[in-house]
Amino acid sequence: MNRFRLKIEYDGTAYGGWQRQKNAMTVQEKIEKALFELTGEKIGITGASRTDSGVHALGQVAHFDSETKIPPEKLFLALNTHLPPDIRIAASEIAQDDFHARFMAKGKHYTYRIYNDNHNSAIMRNYSMYVPHKLDLNAMQEGANVFVGTHDFKSVMAAGSSAKTTVRTIYSFNVSKEGNLIALDVKGNGFLYNMVRIMAGTLINVGQGKMSPNDIKNALETGERTLMGFTAEPQGLTLNEVYYNCPCFGKNLDMNGQM
């Protein structure tokens, strides 16, 4: 029995998110099905991030155990032949026996995309949130800077969710624009439920002048969810990369080197 690690890309448009659930097809389920078809084993996989319905990934990481004798570095090619084209395994390898994709993750990089024009994008509609209003990018970057650092992020966690601690560290939060597409790039040691989408919605409010960077500062201090902005739409969000204190997939994904 070996522990395996996968790097996974998916277009979340057609799925009810990462995690297995009733009433919706999920990415996890598709991969477990592909593993069963390939190995004949009923294998449960654990992902680093439980992405929501409509959210995309370029660098989701997952682990599982298997008896398979398929060469580990070739496994991803075999798996791809059993997966739909909107889910691709980018890499596969043997991991240490106690590797855990979620608990051992030291950091993550998410991108939130906003399409900012007088009409939505026909091409980017499933990969961005459409915002027709004029947005002040400088104010948005100033707002993003408020989130950087170690804070209690209770105010940007979805109401009703629970976490042992709501203290997290954000290492960087960059606002950039290329054509009509605005990208919010955030890297941190961990993210609470809906945290990136609530921060994105808050920054969209700041961009429109409905909130100021100082309002974000105050909201963070009080911990009041209602003082932050709306939860931005899921399709704008992409999980880019998950970082570990180990060389993974042939490159050192140690946070210190990457973040």
Added chain:
Amino acid sequence: MNRFRLKIEYDGTAYGGWQRQKNAMTVQEKIEKALFELTGEKIGITGASRTDSGVHALGQVAHFDSETKIPPEKLFLALNTHLPPDIRIAASEIAQDDFHARFMAKGKHYTYRIYNDNHNSAIMRNYSMYVPHKLDLNAMQEGANVFVGTHDFKSVMAAGSSAKTTVRTIYSFNVSKEGNLIALDVKGNGFLYNMVRIMAGTLINVGQGKMSPNDIKNALETGERTLMGFTAEPQGLTLNEVYYNCPCFGKNLDMNGQM
């Protein structure tokens, strides 16, 4: 009665191309239906480029005549409420009475995208052609350079198609790479049927070392379709912009300024 001009974006994935046809829903048909719903008039529209099934557009241009009293610069907003999200009108305006989107086009800019990795892209799968082989970008650029200039392009026209003259001018043909995505950007005064896709397929052959830039030169001279490469897949192709000798949509799309 006024002549109108539209700038149109579409995700061609779900359509049987631009032009109205039996047995497949087309982009033209969707826009004509939206115009009928909006104006009550049965309006036929003419596009600058008859893009194939699966081909995308960011800057298709079309014209039509209508009695509508909707302010021309607002028409695109009204039309978008009658269109599916994978077709967006980006701009609308009154054109001169004899404006013709196809016959008056002075040039076009197409991009052909190739996804080059050991697995296809989950996100870009409908917007690029997947090529797993190692590609020599320098050789591809050298090959692209052979196409630049005024030539008889009979050898890169789909067999069986007809054109009054097969002489065209290509102004520029640039090969670039960002991450795993290779972009072939070509601008010219006109393109024969399947010409961009055949040139793309030929450059993919050159990238793999199956053909040399000199083979392209010889094939161009003989005019033999069979001496060129394969027709690259449609989903890699995007019509970026159509150029006219007039200020259109508030910017001067004169070729001299743009190309």
